[in-house]
Amino acid sequence: xxxxTIIFAEGxxxxxxxxxxxxxxxxxxxxxLAPERIFECDAVAAEVLKRCTGEASFGQIVxxxxxxxxxxxxxxAGDVEALLASLAEKRLVEVSDA
Amino acid sequence: xxxxxxxxxxxxxxxxxLTHRCPLGCPYCSNPLxxxxxxxxxxxxxxxxxxxxxxxxxxxxxxxxxxxxxARRDLEEIxxxxxxxxxxxxxxxxxxxxxxxxxxxxxxxxxDHIQISVQDAEQGSADRIAGYAGAFRxxxxxxxxxxxxxFPLTVNAVIHRANIGRVAxxxxxxxxxxxxxIEIAHAQYYGWALKNRAAxxxxxxxxxxxxxxxxxxxxxxxxxxxxxxxxxxxxxxxxKPCMGGWGRRSLxxxxxxxxxxxHAAESIPGLDFWSVAEHSLEDxxxxxxxxxxxxxxxxxxxxxxxxxxxxxxxxxxxxxAFLLTGDARAADPVCHLSPNHERVAAxxxxxxxxxYLHRA
Ligand code: SF4
Ligand code: SF4
Numbered sequence: 001x002x003x004x005t006i007i008f009a010e011g012x013x014x015x016x017x018x019x020x021x022x023x024x025x026x027x028x029x030x031x032x033l034a035p036e037r038i039f040e041c042d043a044v045a046a047e048v049l050k051r052c053t054g055e056a057s058f059g060q061i062v063x064x065x066x067x068x069x070x071x072x073x074x075x076x077a078g079d080v081e082a083l084l085a086s087l088a089e090k091r092l093v094e095v096s097d098a
Numbered sequence: 099x100x101x102x103x104x105x106x107x108x109x110x111x112x113x114x115x116l117t118h119r120c121p122l123g124c125p126y127c128s129n130p131l132x133x134x135x136x137x138x139x140x141x142x143x144x145x146x147x148x149x150x151x152x153x154x155x156x157x158x159x160x161x162x163x164x165x166x167x168x169a170r171r172d173l174e175e176i177x178x179x180x181x182x183x184x185x186x187x188x189x190x191x192x193x194x195x196x197x198x199x200x201x202x203x204x205x206x207x208x209x210d211h212i213q214i215s216v217q218d219a220e221q222g223s224a225d226r227i228a229g230y231a232g233a234f235r236x237x238x239x240x241x242x243x244x245x246x247x248x249f250p251l252t253v254n255a256v257i258h259r260a261n262i263g264r265v266a267x268x269x270x271x272x273x274x275x276x277x278x279x280i281e282i283a284h285a286q287y288y289g290w291a292l293k294n295r296a297a298x299x300x301x302x303x304x305x306x307x308x309x310x311x312x313x314x315x316x317x318x319x320x321x322x323x324x325x326x327x328x329x330x331x332x333x334x335x336x337x338k339p340c341m342g343g344w345g346r347r348s349l350x351x352x353x354x355x356x357x358x359x360x361h362a363a364e365s366i367p368g369l370d371f372w373s374v375a376e377h378s379l380e381d382x383x384x385x386x387x388x389x390x391x392x393x394x395x396x397x398x399x400x401x402x403x404x405x406x407x408x409x410x411x412x413x414x415x416x417x418x419a420f421l422l423t424g425d426a427r428a429a430d431p432v433c434h435l436s437p438n439h440e441r442v443a444a445x446x447x448x449x450x451x452x453x454y455l456h457r458a
Binding site for chain 2: 017018020022024025026027031033035036038091
């Protein structure tokens with residue numbers, strides 16, 4: 001594990017200020033909402049984002065999802081990291097220091 | 099009556115024009131010349147119902163606008179209903195009429211985001227454009243109060259001849275105000291703006307400099323502020339896909355309750371707009387004749403009808419097509435393929451610095 005990943009593993013992701021996750025029946029699923037922006041989430045992304053409250057660490061979120069989906073931890077970690085990195089770049093998610 | 103059928107996708111945005119009343123008098127205001135008076139405004143309960151219907155229909159964002167929405171005493175109640183219905187609530191304000199006490203109440207009611215307009219980066223010019231002495235300072239003060247309450251803030255600046263040379267200063271001002279996002283919106287010529295077009299229209303050279311400037315600023319400020327821009331379409335080759343296409347993504351409700359496919363739709367004569375006082379929002383979305391008037395492609399004329407971009411820009415803006423050619427089904431004459439494009443080019447030639455007609 002690289003140093004970067006360790007820092008990330010202990011960081012606590014949360015939705016950025018002004019960003020909201022909601023379910024819309026009419027739109028057919030979960031959406032992440034920011035001013036003037038809409039991101040449609042698939043089921044897995046929604047499960048990740050529901051846990052991005054600033055309380056659980058990246059590592060805890062991965063453990064949790066690995067249990068729920070009964071999938072290898074590394075695979076989940078890779079997916080979650082890719083998702084959060086792309087949302088962080090779009091300023092929809094923030095990752096606090098450990 | 100034409101029923102678009104079960105495949106009609108739901109709207110994602112609602113522009114709720116709570117009132118046309120506004121303390122400012124911006125000459126670029128896109129409100130209609132015939133403003134709706136307070137006496138015909140929808141009441142609180144009607145707006146509360148509209149918010150619930152909007153959310154059930156699929157709307158995700160509601161933009162509370164006007165006029166100045168803070169001119170309504172029940173703004174907080176309307177926000178509470180919208181937020182409670184699950185909508186993402188964005189308040190679009192001139193900054194006049196909101197106090198710290200009201201901001202606290204709006205926070206508590208669940209307001210998600212605030213957008214403040216600024217007229218210019220220079221105080222004198224800004225107040226002159228707004229037609230309101232002291233507006234500039236009050237907006238600064240409000241922005242500080244907004245940021246102190248952890249609301250995310252967008253600054254919106256409408257760009258025209260009097261401020262087009264100061265785009266970089268305006269972005270700097272937005273950063274000082276604590277905005278995470280700025281909209282550089284080149285004036286759109288509807289309503290009062292159409293009346294003032296000759297005084298507002300910048301030259302092509304000014305527009306080119308401003309567009310390049312925005313690109314440069316985006317690179318300079320990456321990671322500090324998001325810069326969105328509304329293109330100056332009189333100087334473009336192709337039109338914008340207005341509103342993402344007529345009746346495709348969003349709806350607009352006027353202070354009196356008429357549901358429009360876009361803000362300026364009432365400038366097209368002969369359209370039958372339904373009111374939220376008489377129909378549910380879903381009924382309007384699916385069946386209102388005005389919404390169905392320019393859906394699909396059957397209404398199009400040449401050159402749009404056989405153009406390969408028709409699924410991309412939908413022939414541009416219907417209101418602009420009507421205002422500039424007299425035919426709402428024509429190609430938006432901003433398009434260089436339109437037989438009327440010469441007229442736009444002539445209008446885009448800059449006029450004299452005439453005095454503004456301030457919005458009433
Ligand atoms: S554009 Fe200016 S005058 Fe028009 S509603 Fe907005 S603040 Fe008021
Ligand atoms: S001809 Fe019509 S569809 Fe084609 S680019 Fe011009 S406006 Fe768009």
